[in-house]
Amino acid sequence: MFGFPRWGKKQDSSASAAKERLQILLAHERTDGTSPDVFPELQRDILAAIKKHMKIEDDSVDIQIERGDNLSNLEINIELPASSKS
Template identity: 60%
Template sequence: MSMFGFFRRKPQPDGSADAAKERLSILLAHERTGRQGPDVLPIIQREIMEVILRHLKIGKDNVDIRIDRGDDFSTLEINIELPEAGGAKPKAASSAR
């Protein structure tokens, strides 16, 4: 590997990032098809909330997830109110040994 290749490498996403990316892909595919069927948007909204609460020590009232549907596109908006610095630390990931 060249020296320039070392600096161009992108960090590998962790498991939760992959899961979030997959959920958003499902959301986009659903919106593009416009099929009539079960509405998966509330399910995705709930799963995103669960992931946020799993990784941050905050209450549900500190997270606001909105889905706005327009004629041409939909918008997913996530607002997270974080406590003061040092107030909410990320939950430690359990390591398998």
């Protein structure tokens, strides 16, 4: 089939794409219980999105997931570089 242009719609930004991926991941986690294989890929995706906007080291991102009975928390800690003043 042919693809039609989406007039009036802007392309998603990297932030909204990352948000959508996280929502899909969390929905998937809630339905199947556990899937730890997804986390390294998720960390790479988050790191790639951040690197588009600032220079950071690969090991400066820490991702933790805490699961409860009715709630899962995704915690992302990023060590940001010190800003250099000219």
